[in-house]
Amino acid sequence: MIAEIITIGDEILIGQIVDSNSAFIAKELNLIGISVYQITSVQDDKDHILTALKEASERADVVILTGGLGPTKDDVTKYTFTEYFDDKLVLNEAVLKHVEELFEKYKKTPISDLNREQAMVPSKAKVLHNKNGTAPGMWMEQGKKVFISLPGVPYEMKALMEEEVIPGLQEKYDRPFIYHKTILTSGEGESAIANRLAGFEDELPSHIKLAYLPGLGRVRLRLSGKGEDEEELIKSVEKQVEGLYELLGDIISEEQEEDEKIAVQISKLLTERKLFLSAAESCTGGALSAAFTTHPGASSCFKGGLVSYATQAKQEILHVPKELIEKYSVVSAEVAEAMAKNAKKMFKTDYALSTTGNAGPTKGDSDAEVGTVFVGLATPEKTYSKKFIFGNSRDHVVKQSVQKAFEMILKEITSEDRS
Template sequence: MIAEIITIGDEILIGQIVDTNSAYIAKELNKIGVSVHQITSIEDEKDHILESLKNASNTANVVIITGGLGPTNDDVTKRTLCEYFEDQLILNSDVLEHIEEIFKRIKHTPISNLNREQAMVPSKAAVLHNKYGTAPGLWFKKDEVVYIAMPGVPFEMKALMEIEVLPKLKKEFDRPFIHHKTIRTYGLGESAIALRLEEWERNLPHHIKLAYLPNFGMVRLRLSGKGYDEGELKTSIELEFEKIYPLLKDIIADTAGEDEELSLSLQNAFIDKKSTLAVAESCTGGLLAAEITSNAGSSQFFKGGMVSYATQVKEEVLKVSKATVKKYSVVSRQVAEEMAVSARQLFKSDYAISTTGNAGPEKGESDAEVGTVYIGIATPEKVYAEKFELGKRREQVVKKAVNKALEMIYKELVTR
């Protein structure tokens, strides 16, 4: 079963906003066995919309449209849909009542004719109730293809997908199962991994595919399969994983769920072991703590952190020895270790991570080359730090350092 997503809006095409709707929709469709074969972003213009709908109907069973359904005069999507389906707009009293209720209960402003216009819907469309907004979703069917139009406001679209669209798609179509297994690797680039897997990949069953997903010092390998027997599908993917593991065992950090980031794996491990964590950051500037706390529930294990960017703060707040800084420099194994120990003591945590380095573009207070980063780990039994050379571009250095720090503390925790 194939879907195409069409996002409508000039603001996407000029880079004013990032299209996050397509990513969300694609993930949700994938979960119910619907494969997205194409995502298209187009301007809010009649001929362009008509052409995109026609092209999508040639290849897709489901066409999902977001955007262009607002209360402003420049939104032409609804009128264009009427032209495409040879339809006309009619007043939907339920939608009008919902709009009036929203203005009465939430907006506390007079309702305008433009807002009332949103209750005019194509007569051939099934109306999808927009719980949080005034523009309803629309469901059409033509020549065995389902067309779904939703507003582009992300929280409105997500509610429509969850409450209206996904349940209707499940009823409408017989869908295959789609299953993924993700392996996270560190320390080896995409091309080098591909060479190790060349023969294995050549012998993959036709219903299983491998995707390489590189990201600042790590590569995720996603095995994906599709089939109508869920048990057989999961078994076949597990068998392939058993074959791949010996080929990469020296660089595999962990296996994860379809969308699970390392920060979530780390959180689950800390909570499972009833342990706590703190951080002391320098070159990562708070991004490490931000990544750790990006998941709901992180307060169950994360005590807190400090961005000790200046040497003075390292010395006066974290109590890093001035003699250590003078002898080894602020970018050193010894300073990273003292930072980790102090963070563990300061926040009364079981574990602590520290980062100190030279992210560039200039050397700063230390003579260490740009890209040099030390990451320290303090545990209940020991403290140590490792040195890394993470490139010359500032963004690359910082993000690689964050990923490497997460990897180090995760390995330390799960191998205990």
């Protein structure tokens, strides 16, 4: 089963927004055995959309469009969709009633003719109820192929995918099973790992593929298999995982659920153990706390964070001794450890992370070179820190600091399982 995704909107092509919809749709399709072979972005232009539909229909079994379904005049997807299938628009009473109810409940203003237009749908389409918005999804079939048009608003699209599209595709098609296994490594780069795995890759069965996914300080290795028998597929992929351990056991840090973020792993482990984390940040400016609390469930293990950006804040709020800063500098192991230790005490947590460094472009309150960062960690038994040099890109320094902080606490938590 092959799918293609077409995202529609000038805002994507000019870089005003990031196309997160395609990533979500592709992941959901993959989970039910449908492989996405191409993603195309086009303008809100009839000719461009028609061309994209025609080309996608020649390659794919399932074509999903997202975007261009709003009430404004530049949203042309519905009309183009109708023209492609040589259809006409008709009033759908259920959609009109839903739009009117939304306006009555949330807008408190009379419904406009433009909003009533949302209830006009192609006569041949199966309407997908959009409980979160006024633009319905549309499902059209042409022979054995399915064409689906979804609104571009992410939360509207996601609900339709989960509640309408995925169940509909599962009912319509027999699909192969797809199984992924992701192994995390640290300590070696992508090219070095590829050299070690050259023979391994040559001997992989044809239904299993290996992908390298380099990230900040780590390389993920993803084995992906596709087959008709789920049990046999899982066995064959797991056998290859054993081969990875034989070849890379010295640098494998853990196995990971597909696309699971390190912050989510930490959150799960802390929650399971009924432990709590806090943070004291300087050079990361709140990025560490933000990265952790972005994910649902963080409140069960994260008590809070403090951004003590200025030296004065470190002294007056975190109670880092002035003498310590004067002796060792604000960017130092000693200050990082004091920050972590005092944050742990202030928030009454089991663990606390701290960051202090020079993210650039100037040195600030320290003579340490730009890119120098100290990450501190206070645990129930000890407090320590590590020094890193991340270069002179401010954004890179912040991201690497957060990543290394997470790696430090993850290693600390999981070491309890190995002891």
